[in-house]
Amino acid sequence: MTLPVDMSTTLANAWFPTPIFTASGCASSGKELSQFFSLKDVGAIVTKSVMTKPRHGRPTPRMAETPSGMLNSIGLQGPGIDAFLANDLPWLLEQKARVVVSIAGETIEEYSTLARKIRSASGISALEVNISCPNVENRGLVFACDPDASRRVIDGVRKTIGGELPIIAKLSPDVTNLPEIAKGVVDAGADALALINTVLGMVINLETMKPHLGGKTGGLSGPAIKPIAVRAIYQVHAALPQVPILGMGGVSSGRDALELILAGASAISVGTASFGNPTALITIQNELRELLVARGFATVQQAIGYAHREETQ
Amino acid sequence: MTLPVDMSTTLANAWFPTPIFTASGCASSGKELSQFFSLKDVGAIVTKSVMTKPRHGRPTPRMAETPSGMLNSIGLQGPGIDAFLANDLPWLLEQKARVVVSIAGETIEEYSTLARKIRSASGISALEVNISCPNVENRGLVFACDPDASRRVIDGVRKTIGGELPIIAKLSPDVTNLPEIAKGVVDAGADALALINTVLGMVINLETMKPHLGGKTGGLSGPAIKPIAVRAIYQVHAALPQVPILGMGGVSSGRDALELILAGASAISVGTASFGNPTALITIQNELRELLVARGFATVQQAIGYAHREETQ
Amino acid sequence: MMNTINKNAVQQVATVHSNKRVGAYHQILINVGEIVKSCRPGNFVAISVGGDSSRMILRRAFAISRVSDNSQYGGTMELIVAPHGSGSKWLCAQAEGSEIDIVAPLGTSFGIPTEPINALLVGGGYGSAPLFGLADVLKSRGCKVDMLLGASIGSKIYAPMEGKRSVNSLKIYTEDGSMGEKGRVTESLLEIITNRGIDVIYSCGPMGMLRAITELVANTEVIHQCSVEESMACGIGICMTCVLPVRNEDGSTSMLRSCIDGPVMDGSHVQWDLVGRIPEAHP
Amino acid sequence: MMNTINKNAVQQVATVHSNKRVGAYHQILINVGEIVKSCRPGNFVAISVGGDSSRMILRRAFAISRVSDNSQYGGTMELIVAPHGSGSKWLCAQAEGSEIDIVAPLGTSFGIPTEPINALLVGGGYGSAPLFGLADVLKSRGCKVDMLLGASIGSKIYAPMEGKRSVNSLKIYTEDGSMGEKGRVTESLLEIITNRGIDVIYSCGPMGMLRAITELVANTEVIHQCSVEESMACGIGICMTCVLPVRNEDGSTSMLRSCIDGPVMDGSHVQWDLVGRIPEAHP
């Protein structure tokens, strides 16, 4: 029996039947998971960040398991935007999945180029702009760690893509003042925010006695970072209550998803949890529904940011 | 049998027989742990950050367990510097423990006041200056998140305390550019750095549907943050190879301690691990000794920062 | 060197002797050897949960329900555990023979009168656990021991047969009336105090119950020793997470650690209205 | 909709049927039911480790050593597990009757010739596991099957009695000489290839061994199908951690996922010299 909760949610003008999405880079472009569940049964497929050109990514080893988490240094391996639009996107749309396309660039110009290509594609629900990438024009400083560069990326994308398609700016938690970065990209035209990308970490291999990952540092994800994600979402929702948030970071159960929603997320991306459990999204979605019912919520909407309410008594 | 490794280490001009210390706030002022091991058998006791006045701290609940970690919001409850110097310090020195005193303040002035009081005490090995505290004179912005304020705190302490006692500046990882903050405090007179303090996090209680902690946000510690600690230590050691680092963050085994040492730490503080295991420091110290032997190190010194070496082959 | 804090505490591996379900709880007996000699009613034990690769990094505290020293296994310790979250569920799933890592005994114990007195023991839910061991000791000192137990439902009343023998009277309340009388233990408390000439109340249970008892006896001569339950990260006094606001003799408030200055505290000293609300103030 | 990726993969709970130590390894049989029908030699299974509150969040991959469908328990799957780190040690500690969460079958399988050929199976350490199941299949197709096994020490040679029956010859090398001949499997490889007219080498073991074999047969006609082992976070193709540089027909390099384009790959296609070294370059 489907419980009587309206699970639908929105990110700006994009509507989704449920708030549970894949996370960029944790579902490839969807095909691999479609053996385990029907892609149209979840809120959306957020595709792996794509760049203009095909890309090899970083040397292996690319991952290390850590306590309740993992580090990755994939380095945005991918087919490039043209192959993505020609092959992956049409396949996803054929499955009747909602698609959020994630883009990444090394220069402000590259983001605009990507946006231009996306503009000509149809059927996309929203555009996620992953700005947690090194800016080759500024000593490799990650865009999302630089208020000015992040604003300029989003501004370029907004201008290129026009007014229709919602832009979700994906931010890094590795900053001193996250609300400031968030305000900047919203001013520049982001309709929504994706929080959080991975946290920069490192593991030293005790046999080689060198950094374990080919890329030396990597991004920490999984349950270990959930408290950081909740804090980031809560902080940003407090500062910008009108801006919808696609929350993520360590969600592996319905309880985790509800925590992020109460903190202020309008939808949830599930990343690392799918590695341990290919049907994680479906389980989480079902658990979330039951938790909402148990707490008397009739809609997901009512629960968004509920932890911020002032007690009247 | 004690294995033939020279476990001694130094932080600036302070010498310690072993590199395993308690972490500030995770050993109170030592008495509680002395039932489980002799305090003089570990490198040093780093005492709970003390302020000028006695202090109640934050409302309960003050803790939440998280996957492989925990959040705390103690809020620097403590007896105040006078009671500390009158009671706790003499007791520790009586035990023949090496003592690193940690101080915390709400204003730049308060740190200097504390330094003045410390100056008149004797027997202290080093002073840890915890600058991860809200600066009441600047909208509660944490000192360690503000390059200028951190520098000024350390500058004030250095000038007050004179040239002898090593100053260890304890930094927060919640910043965009940790090496920059580190350079600032070293320029201002810090002899060593303590990395890392807790990472800001939050847990929402799913029953009350509000932030679980009395203080809303809390500091994340434990194994979950170890990859962040390793990265922070590695980054700062790469930027400032001459500056000794007291490393910490999620160390709960000899392997963890070795990882931080290879990344660049000269000594290790063990915090949260003592909560789960009162004899954690002794276990870690023994395991570390064996790991060093197995890798052919004759001294701890040789292992410090070893992960940074360039391969000759 | 004499330690005053954690002075009998020992960390050791103990073996699960037996584990059986009793109503909503598990009664778990563990072989702990010598340390039973230093366990007093009211002390607690801190147990590692989840095994070697557990994501749960903190110990869980459990009241020591009773200890016995005369069995063929050396000392055994009894715990009454409610399978609540992941830590307690793990413990309840440990089979006979499993090894668990414990630190015990910890915390303060119930004050035992030197004279025979009239004692009322009040337990809420698994809070009755330490009261049966206490009742034994009080009886052996010639005290009259009455007991009141309360819970939401009957299966959450823990009152074992053997335990009942050591009390003079036992009255049970459940909120849904499924066992004993319908209502709460505080219902007839004042009446019992008066009728039976109670000198001391020993209580253990939810904080709301402890507070209600304190308020009820505030204007009486009755002494109220209660065993509090605050979230504990370490159980040994090093983390400062478990504090409660306690009134000092000079009227000021101290935030005392319930793991070393408790769990047994004088109810009238606890500033119940400030629990969870003490302002971040400089006293 | 027809899936091409993970097309037979199923996630399910399976029961440990038996678990016994064999030399340095554990031979673990699990009841998996119907899915044995879709398991092919070379496929692997991904297993959750550590239980409900585990800090290990990723599955561990294990080669499916062999499957059988005719037992009274429905289908069973055999694994050969080296207790190495915390995940494999947990698995090796699971008793008969334990439930484990598996995803299988995953990955590519060894190509089975349609004609009877002369096959040489080369295994290093637990790498021999999938080779015995493969040997059965090859034999049933009329192939001649020779086997070479190598390990550092004798206890790390896995060569069960039943397994030996399905090969025409078995030669063992250990680095310390404690079993079979002293040395490495590559020692007499070329000689064997020539003497026995080997058409295809099937190999599984450490990457260094696979590379060495590839180099030895580079100038021969011999086909080399090897089962690679790269660190895998997901095992199902969604994380991109397990990639290997593989030469395309046009001479360019692709970083292929060893979980879905492998683990069985054509050794001559893998760019062994670039493993772990592919520059962060735009192709």
Ligand SMILES: Cc1cc2nc3c(=O)[nH]c(=O)nc-3n(C[C@H](O)[C@H](O)[C@H](O)COP(=O)(O)OP(=O)(O)OC[C@H]3O[C@@H](n4cnc5c(N)ncnc54)[C@H](O)[C@@H]3O)c2cc1C
């Ligand atoms: C002095 C003392 C004595 C106790 N005696 C008993 C007993 O005899 N029997 C029994 O079943 N339980 C007892 N408890 C509660 C027990 O320690 C655990 O809190 C409880 O079992 C829940 O843990 P969990 O891992 O199952 O739940 P989780 O929800 O997973 O616990 C998460 C964390 O929160 C803490 N926590 C959660 N709820 C509480 C609570 N109500 N009070 C304190 N901490 C909490 C846990 O200790 C843990 O650190 C006692 C607690 C204390 C402090």
Ligand SMILES: Cc1cc2nc3c(=O)[nH]c(=O)nc-3n(C[C@H](O)[C@H](O)[C@H](O)COP(=O)(O)OP(=O)(O)OC[C@H]3O[C@@H](n4cnc5c(N)ncnc54)[C@H](O)[C@@H]3O)c2cc1C
């Ligand atoms: C396709 C494939 C087949 C395998 N078949 C077998 C088998 O039949 N028998 C067997 O004993 N083991 C096999 N392994 C290795 C196994 O998956 C585990 O890596 C190994 O058991 C160590 O895991 P751990 O948890 O004990 O060690 P840990 O050191 O705790 O592992 C930590 C992490 O590193 C990864 N890792 C560590 N070492 C390796 C390695 N050498 N290769 C790949 N990943 C590694 C683990 O998967 C895990 O994610 C196979 C691996 C792959 C990829």
Ligand SMILES: Cc1cc2nc3c(=O)[nH]c(=O)nc-3n(C[C@H](O)[C@H](O)[C@H](O)COP(=O)(O)O)c2cc1C
């Ligand atoms: C293997 C891996 C690859 C990732 N690739 C991307 C990516 O291409 N683009 C992106 O925006 N985020 C990427 N992420 C970050 C995730 O989308 C997500 O923000 C992060 O992992 C936190 O969520 P989780 O804990 O649920 O995984 C990746 C994460 C992982 C683990």
Ligand SMILES: Cc1cc2nc3c(=O)[nH]c(=O)nc-3n(C[C@H](O)[C@H](O)[C@H](O)COP(=O)(O)O)c2cc1C
């Ligand atoms: C309960 C608790 C209290 C702490 N109190 C202090 C403190 O007073 N001063 C300080 O500098 N750090 C304090 N810390 C931070 C620790 O010293 C340490 O930097 C951090 O916990 C990371 O190490 P760990 O993972 O080993 O605990 C505290 C940490 C915890 C968990």
Ligand code: FES
């Ligand atoms: S639980 Fe740590 S001080 Fe009481």
Ligand code: FES
């Ligand atoms: S292991 Fe994830 S893609 Fe291969």
